[in-house]
Amino acid sequence: MIRRSDFPKDFIFGTATAAYQIEGAANEDGRGPSIWDVFSHTPGKTLNGDTGDVACDHYHRYKEDIQLMKGIGLDAYRFSISWPRIMPDGKNINQKGVDFYNRLVDELLKNDIIPFVTLYHWDLPYALYEKGGWLNPDIALYFRAYATFMFNELGDRVKHWITLNEPWCSSFLGYYTGEHAPGHQNLQEAIIAAHNLLRAHGHAVQAFREEVKDGKVGLTNVVMKIEPGDAKPESFLVASLVDKFVNAWFHDPVVFGKYPEEAVALYTEKGLQVPDSDMNIISTPIDFFGVNYYTRTLVVFDMNNPLGFSYVQGDLPKTEMGWEIYPQGLFDMLVYLKERYKLPLYITENGMAGPDKLENGRVHDNYRIEYLEKHFEKALEAINAGVDLKGYFIWSLMDNFEWAYGYSKRFGIIYVDYNTQKRILKDSALWLKEFLKS
Numbered sequence: 001m002i003r004r005s006d007f008p009k010d011f012i013f014g015t016a017t018a019a020y021q022i023e024g025a026a027n028e029d030g031r032g033p034s035i036w037d038v039f040s041h042t043p044g045k046t047l048n049g050d051t052g053d054v055a056c057d058h059y060h061r062y063k064e065d066i067q068l069m070k071g072i073g074l075d076a077y078r079f080s081i082s083w084p085r086i087m088p089d090g091k092n093i094n095q096k097g098v099d100f101y102n103r104l105v106d107e108l109l110k111n112d113i114i115p116f117v118t119l120y121h122w123d124l125p126y127a128l129y130e131k132g133g134w135l136n137p138d139i140a141l142y143f144r145a146y147a148t149f150m151f152n153e154l155g156d157r158v159k160h161w162i163t164l165n166e167p168w169c170s171s172f173l174g175y176y177t178g179e180h181a182p183g184h185q186n187l188q189e190a191i192i193a194a195h196n197l198l199r200a201h202g203h204a205v206q207a208f209r210e211e212v213k214d215g216k217v218g219l220t221n222v223v224m225k226i227e228p229g230d231a232k233p234e235s236f237l238v239a240s241l242v243d244k245f246v247n248a249w250f251h252d253p254v255v256f257g258k259y260p261e262e263a264v265a266l267y268t269e270k271g272l273q274v275p276d277s278d279m280n281i282i283s284t285p286i287d288f289f290g291v292n293y294y295t296r297t298l299v300v301f302d303m304n305n306p307l308g309f310s311y312v313q314g315d316l317p318k319t320e321m322g323w324e325i326y327p328q329g330l331f332d333m334l335v336y337l338k339e340r341y342k343l344p345l346y347i348t349e350n351g352m353a354g355p356d357k358l359e360n361g362r363v364h365d366n367y368r369i370e371y372l373e374k375h376f377e378k379a380l381e382a383i384n385a386g387v388d389l390k391g392y393f394i395w396s397l398m399d400n401f402e403w404a405y406g407y408s409k410r411f412g413i414i415y416v417d418y419n420t421q422k423r424i425l426k427d428s429a430l431w432l433k434e435f436l437k438s
């Protein structure tokens with residue numbers, strides 16, 4: 001049975017959330033609309049037309065939520081700042097929005113919880129989208145101004161910062177598949193958006209070095225273990241190629257200052273333009289990579305698909321998202337990232353959506369306890385294999401707005417009754433409380 005004391009003394013355990021998924025108060029205290037406010041209010045874009053208008057009402061209930069974190073014994077809390085709450089029009093400051101995050105940080109510190117702040121977790125101010133959003137090269141400078149302001153505002157108390165959460169989702173789900181805001185379906189746009197996201201990241205890192213001398217800054221990517229879905233040699237080849245599109249595309253430029261050549265070649269072959277501007281800014285050195293790991297992805301060679309591959313379902317037990325439970329992939333990717341990029345790592349998200357049912361005031365989510373135990377074990381194995389892994393944030397503190405899935409997927413270790421906003425610690429939270437004392 002894995003114990004907290006098996007981990008290094010300074011290893012931190014936390015939970016993670018994001019502004020649009022938990023805050024609510026979407027039209028309160030001067031907050032402006034984001035692309036997710038508009039997207040979720042567009043018929044057909046989210047399950048049941050769910051929106052983040054109220055979500056978990058964290059904007060009003062943050063003190064209660066911090067008490068729950070403290071009661072569990074968490075070391076740290078990763079949350080994101082709502083850019084449109086700070087700059088409703090993308091430029092001018094909304095002081096009430098700034099005041100909220102000052103209160104939130106002060107309350108965390110008062111309760112000995114280390115704040116980890118994500119500057120961008122997908123909620124672009126709609127006013128900036130109307131100026132071209134991530135397709136407008138100037139967005140990187142708007143982001144730099146926002147980042148600089150937040151570093152100045154919170155940098156005296158917040159020493160751990162993440163510039164972007166999962167730029168792959170913002171660009172390829174937002175601009176290619178259209179599953180996420182702003183719902184475009186154009187591969188060339190996705191490539192341009194990805195590049196401007198990375199430029200924005202680089203500008204923010206440069207600003208950070210000027211504003212917060214004693215802090216650490218990194219980038220959080222979704223990290224998928226890509227494996228061949230059958231034994232054909234060509235499927236091994238496409239697996240290696242897809243790994244370049246998904247994983248290396250958002251790590252290589254940040255460390256090496258260039259995109260993976262194989263993937264560039266394929267895009268170019270298809271007549272797509274791959275930008276290469278500002279690679280010196282994009283590769284401004286960072287202090288760590290954040291790793292959001294959930295599952296593996298199986299691909300097979302498929303000439304009917306424009307990019308030559310298609311996804312296949314694996315046969316391992318799955319979560320409510322249909323994602324295979326594959327802890328080995330966490331170990332594999334932590335070792336891969338360490339060997340390729342030689343940077344400290346934080347697991348900034350890992351967790352599962354479960355069939356959580358409230359029964360007599362309890363949620364018996366033993367499946368989530370098992371999931372977390374197995375992934376903790378693989379994280380420890382990676383540390384023992386030499387990975388400089390510094391922390392682990394469970395996704396998520398509480399059930400919340402799961403983007404296009406609305407409120408149908410529950411990832412929290414705390415159950416949220418959305419009718420009453422009552423919080424109920426699931427068995428996994430009770431287990432975690434004991435683990436953190438072990």
Ligand SMILES: N#[N+]C[C@@H]1[C@@H](O)[C@H](O)[C@@H](O)[C@@H]2O[C@H]12
Pocket residue numbers: 018021165166292349395402403411
């Ligand atoms: N889906 N899913 C769960 C979770 C999502 O809720 C987070 O906002 C993302 O950072 C990442 O996709 C992972």
